Amino acid sequence: MKTSNRVNNIHYSSTVALKHDVERRKARGENIIDLGLGEVKFGQPPEFTKALISVAKKGVNEYTYAGGTEEIRSVIAQANNSLFGGVYKNKIVQPRYDKEEIIHCTSAKLLISAAAYSVAEVNDDVIVLAPFWTPYIDALKFMGINPVIAKTRFENNFTPSQDILERSLTRKSKAILINSPNNPSGRVFTKKELEVVYNFAKKHDLLIISDEVYDTIIFGGHVHRSIASLSKEAAKRTVVIKGLSKGFGMGGLRFGYAMSKNEKIIGAMTRVISNTITAPPSLLQEAAEALFSKSVRHTLKVTKNYEKRANFTMKRFQEMKLLFAHVEGAIYIFPKVSPFFSKGIKNSRDFAARLVEETGIVIHGEPCGYDDHVRIALIQDIPVLKKAWDKLETFLQKYAKA
Structure with missing residues (x-):
């Protein structure tokens, strides 16, 4: 039995695939820093937990x-x-x-x-x-x-x-x-x-x-x-x-x-x-x-934390001479990495693959329309981001074009 061309012509969701890759690496005991999937993690508002329990007890289905x-x-x-x-x-x-x-x-x-x-x-x-x-x-x-x-x-x-x-x-x-x-x-x-x-x-x-x-x-x-x-x-x-x-x-x-x-x-x-x-x-x-x-005020907690992470990251990236659009909102940064395409790295996918193998940093290597940029999700706290950017800086020094 053959599957349809309509399904054959689409890919497994890249975001879901990235999450699965992270889970597989963790299961193998790899020491990774996950900056791939744009998953916001700031706990669950207690009002929702209370409401969910109440509704479940009522048998709303x-x-x-x-x-x-x-x-x-x-x-x-x-x-x-x-x-x-x-x-x-x-x-x-x-x-x-x-x-x-x-x-x-x-x-x-x-x-x-x-x-x-x-x-x-x-x-x-x-x-x-x-x-x-x-x-x-x-x-x-x-x-x-x-x-x-x-x-x-x-x-x-x-x-x-x-x-x-x-x-x-x-x-x-x-x-x-x-x-x-x-x-x-x-x-x-x-x-x-x-x-x-x-x-x-x-x-x-x-x-x-x-x-x-x-x-x-x-x-x-x-x-x-x-x-x-x-x-x-x-x-x-x-x-x-x-x-x-x-x-x-x-x-x-x-x-x-x-x-x-x-x-x-x-x-x-x-x-x-x-x-x-x-x-x-x-x-x-x-x-x-x-x-x-x-x-609603839970959203302010989310925003304030991401703004701190974005500001910290932009400062470090400027010090590394990485080029990027100024982050004005959302939870990502999108640096241009083509100046580091060397030693077998030809595009953003290669860059992301080499980065995780050498540093343990997981990022989104899908092009998002640009094969010379990578998407980095700022989903970790600043101490973890500091460790990641230290590793990234060493990586970039290795692959910077002469």
């Missing part, structure tokens, strides 16, 4: 509406409309949403696929703004949709331009997928940069799929501005994707949600969900209400 219960969608709307209880009053700019404009699903990844599937036929194209989270590509391919990369330039701080976007356009383009705060670069798009993307999408009648899962992890004076906030038209043209994996540090909960002023798109995405997972787990929906209503 029935089917719910495909897009989530009315209660969870109301709580999500309230949290976002209040900018998470006012905690992010000067850090996030976004529209207000009603519960009817929100759907919940098991993971933001499925919602991204559902949004694309809602406007693209098989063999249609979706533009992906680079640098990008690597699983975007196979998530689109799995739906029979062709990803077309719009590659911004490191030399221009990964700034989207009209020229770059126009070159990525085809007669089959149906949507554009963007991510800010950005995984892997750490960039937070400015209002001007978002206007370039929106004007392009409006000109060519494209849906904007905006992955904003890192919305609360923003540093210094930077502001996360949703592209949907630019105008009423922008809100109507945009699907915003968020979740609890990053800001709340609860990746294993698999809790994503989408928000849009476009009734047709929300309806279409809900039909996709109803015909794939049927509905998200009822137990987790009720328990998650406590996260949005009582545990």
Whole structure:
């Protein structure tokens, strides 16, 4: 029996594969420093633990509406409309949403696929703004949709331009997928940069799929501005994707949600969900209400720790003469490593493979659209990062081109 070409043409999720590799190395007794998977680890808010136990004792296990219960969608709307209880009053700019404009699903990844599937036929194209989270590509391919990369330039701080976007356009383009705060670069798009993307999408009648899962992890004076906030038209043209994996540090909960002023798109995405997972787990929906209503300050703890790690890392990397975009948000740094392609290292995958073999440092060697950069997740405490950067500095000295 043969497997389908559709499945044969996609890869095992690179992020999941990286986690498995880390687990295998640990099982073999290897002394590794894991900076690969973007998994936020700051414990579980006690309010959620208490709520989960309570809901489990109640025996909540029935089917719910495909897009989530009315209660969870109301709580999500309230949290976002209040900018998470006012905690992010000067850090996030976004529209207000009603519960009817929100759907919940098991993971933001499925919602991204559902949004694309809602406007693209098989063999249609979706533009992906680079640098990008690597699983975007196979998530689109799995739906029979062709990803077309719009590659911004490191030399221009990964700034989207009209020229770059126009070159990525085809007669089959149906949507554009963007991510800010950005995984892997750490960039937070400015209002001007978002206007370039929106004007392009409006000109060519494209849906904007905006992955904003890192919305609360923003540093210094930077502001996360949703592209949907630019105008009423922008809100109507945009699907915003968020979740609890990053800001709340609860990746294993698999809790994503989408928000849009476009009734047709929300309806279409809900039909996709109803015909794939049927509905998200009822137990987790009720328990998650406590996260949005009582545990918002937990996200501040996450953000403050990542900002300290980013600042420490950028200072060390500058001392090492590593080139990178200034980290403005999210949980990664994306250095350019081509100056160290020597002695058999030809690309980012080779670099990552050699690094783990010689130093025990695990990083993400998938290109994210650039085979001369590597993604490093700042998921360890500063003492561990210090040890990692000491090892990295010795490694770079060995492979620096003469």
